[in-house]
Amino acid sequence: MPEIRKDIMRDSWVVTATDKALHPQNFTINKKCIQIEALPEVCPFCEGNEALTPPEIEAVREGNTLPDTPGWTIRTIPNKFSVFSLQGVLMKKQAGFYHSYSNVGKHEVIVETPSHDQEMHQFDADRMEQILLTLKRRYNHLLEDERIKYIQVYKNRGLFAGASQDHSHTQILAFPMVPTQNRGLIAYYSQDSSCYLCDLLREEQRLESRVIAGEEHFLLICPYASRFPYETWIIPRSHHQHFGDISREEIKSLSLLLPRLLRVMLTYLEDPAYNLVIHTAPANMVNLPAYHWFIEISPRLLVMNGVEAASGYCLNPVAPETAAVVFRSLYHAGADSG
Numbered sequence: 001m002p003e004i005r006k007d008i009m010r011d012s013w014v015v016t017a018t019d020k021a022l023h024p025q026n027f028t029i030n031k032k033c034i035q036i037e038a039l040p041e042v043c044p045f046c047e048g049n050e051a052l053t054p055p056e057i058e059a060v061r062e063g064n065t066l067p068d069t070p071g072w073t074i075r076t077i078p079n080k081f082s083v084f085s086l087q088g089v090l091m092k093k094q095a096g097f098y099h100s101y102s103n104v105g106k107h108e109v110i111v112e113t114p115s116h117d118q119e120m121h122q123f124d125a126d127r128m129e130q131i132l133l134t135l136k137r138r139y140n141h142l143l144e145d146e147r148i149k150y151i152q153v154y155k156n157r158g159l160f161a162g163a164s165q166d167h168s169h170t171q172i173l174a175f176p177m178v179p180t181q182n183r184g185l186i187a188y189y190s191q192d193s194s195c196y197l198c199d200l201l202r203e204e205q206r207l208e209s210r211v212i213a214g215e216e217h218f219l220l221i222c223p224y225a226s227r228f229p230y231e232t233w234i235i236p237r238s239h240h241q242h243f244g245d246i247s248r249e250e251i252k253s254l255s256l257l258l259p260r261l262l263r264v265m266l267t268y269l270e271d272p273a274y275n276l277v278i279h280t281a282p283a284n285m286v287n288l289p290a291y292h293w294f295i296e297i298s299p300r301l302l303v304m305n306g307v308e309a310a311s312g313y314c315l316n317p318v319a320p321e322t323a324a325v326v327f328r329s330l331y332h333a334g335a336d337s338g
Contacts, residue, residue, distance in 0.1 A: 001016060002012070002015055002016060002017050002019070003015075003016050004016075004313075005224060005225040006186050006225060007090070007184070007187055007225035007227070007315040008188055008196060008223060008225070009182050009184045009188075010181060010183070010184050011183055011184035011311065012184075012312055012314075013225075013313045014225040014226065014227055014313065014314045014315075014316055015313060015314070015316065015318070016225070016251045016316050016318045016319055017318065017319055018224070018321075019026045021230065022041070022137060022318055023039045024270045024272075025270070026271045026278070027229070027272075027301040027302065031057060037111050037250075037257060043113045043116055043165070043166075043167050043168035044080075044165075044322060045116070045169060046115075046116050047070045047072070047076075047114035047115075048050060048070050050069060050070070050075075051068070051076045052066045053080060054070055054077055054078045054080055055068055055077070055078075055091060056072075056075050056076060056077050057076045057078065057108060057138075058134075059072040059073075059074065059075045059076065059120070059128050059139075060072060060073045062076040070114075071125070071222045072114065073113070073114065073130065073132055073241045074110065074111065074112060074113070074131060074134055074230055075109050075110075075111040076090075076107060076108055076109070076111075076134060076138060077084060077108070077109050077111065077289055078106075078107065078109070079107035079108060079109050079171065079235075082106075082107035082299070083103055083107075084103050084104070084105030084106055084107050084173070084174070084319070085103060085104065085105070085106075086104065086105070086106050086145065088102060088104060089102065089104070089261050090104040090147045094257075095130050097149070101176055103176075103180070105148065105149050105173065105175055105176055105329065106142055106145075106172075106173075106174040106218050106254075107136065107171065107172070107173050107174075107205070108138060108171065108172045108173075109169050109170075109171050110131065110134055110138070110169060110170045110171070110172070111167065111168075111169050111234055112131050112168045112169055112170060113127065113168055113218045113324065114327060116167050116205060117199070118168065118263055119157070119168045119262045120155070120168055120259060121259050121262035121266055122259070123259050123298045124259075125256050125259075125274075126224065126255075126311070127253075127254060128255035128256075128258060128259055129251055130171070131255075132251045132254060132255055133251060135153055135170065135172070135243075136243070136244055136246055136251070138172055139151055139153065139172065139242070139243055139244040139280075140244040142174045142283075142312075143181050143242070143244055143284070144190065145174070145284075146284050147176055148174045148175070148176065148284060149176055149177055149178050149282055149283050149284060149285070150174070150175045150177065150179060150282050150283055151164075151172060151173075151174050151177060151243075151257075151280065151283055152170055152172070152173045152174075152175065152179075152278075152327040153166070153167070153170065153172050153243060153277070153278040153280075154170070154172075154173070154275065154276065154277045154278070155170045155171070155275065155277075156275055157273055157275070158272065158273025158274065158300065159273060159298045160272075160273040160303075161273035161274055161275045162275070163273070166256040170177075170276075172227055174283075176216050178282040178285075180283045181279075182279060182291075182332075183284075184196070185290040185291060185292075188290065189287065189289060189290035190290075194292070195239055195244075195289065195290060195291075195292050196292070197235055197239075197292035197294060198239055200203075200235070201235060201237065204219065204221050205219065209221050209321045210223065210224060210324045211324060212232065212261070212324055212327045212328045212331055213232065213257070213261075213314050213328065213332065214227075215253055215257055216237075216253060216256075217236060217237055217238070217247075217249060217250045217253040218235060218237060218250070218254065218255070218257060219234075219235050219238055219254060220232065220233070220234055220261060220327075220331070221233050221235065221324065222320035222321070222323040222324040222327065223320060224320060226316055226318075226320040227298070227314040227316060228298040228299065228300075228301070228302070228314070228316060229295065229298050229299065229301050229302065229316055229317060229318035229323070230265065230269060230301070230318060230323045230326075230327070231297070231298045231316075231320070231321075231323075232261065232265065232296075232297045232298075232327065233294055233295065233296055233297075233301070234254070234257070234258065234261070234292045234294060234295040235292075235295075235299070236293065238250070238252060238292065239292050240292070240293060241280070241281035241288050241291040241293065242280050242281050242283075242293060243278050243280040243291075243293045244280075245293075246293075258276050258295075260331065261297070261327075261331065262274075262297070262329040263325070264300060264331050265297065267330070268303070268330060269299055269324060271299040272299040272300060272301055273299070274300060275296075275298050275300065276295065276296070276297045276298075277298075278293065278296075278297070279294055279295075279296060280292075280293040280294050281293065302317075
């Protein structure tokens, strides 16, 4: 029988199928490889097209090549269509019972490779390590601005994940306010005086049914109240509030396991679109022991339906225990090496 499971982190509920599981061929939008229309004929993220983007913020370059020229391996640029700017003063406006904030913030794009046809699941450890170091560097730089209250690192892969460019890239968006998405973490800490994710690590290792792999620095799981089919979390074993606190040893470990996990997911689910997001603590605030950064990867296999939009309760047709069995087998069998 299906279960209605409590999503503690988001203080919500998920209806989870426990007696069956849809296979990749049962999903109607499981393919990433649907043409993204209205793209320019020349990709602005490809090497040699640097003039088509705003001036670069930083880049990993070979030798002494100049900014905004070929010769880079990873390139960070402003998002050309961002509505956010670090110019001006953060102000709250009130008009009757409506209120708003000025658009103080920053939106950056990390172009992960000069090659248009290479993606994150194909990267070797060296490139992945440099990408993670770049993300850490940009995160900590944005953290220095006291007007910034939350920094969201995310990757959209494929049309159904919201991507508007096929060329592999990750984005960082710095907000002047804190999202309420993970409000359950505060409630959990207030009640139990402990970190939810630290407690979750211990419980999932004890139960083992939703564990994909236990690495030295990370635990890979399909969470108990997964909102989406085959949703996966990568949780650091060490308690750190901010992604910017990731250690060099954790970066080296993550640079190996992340492409490997993505290869498993894309192989089994037949090349789906997905979102990868890094959950982290609010910025420029003190005393935040409830927060513990981690990575969430959600394949986009279904379209939100009316009851989900109305209630906020997700309907997941694949039990996380079933998803974990599949991914665990492939992850440890080495079937991801292609």
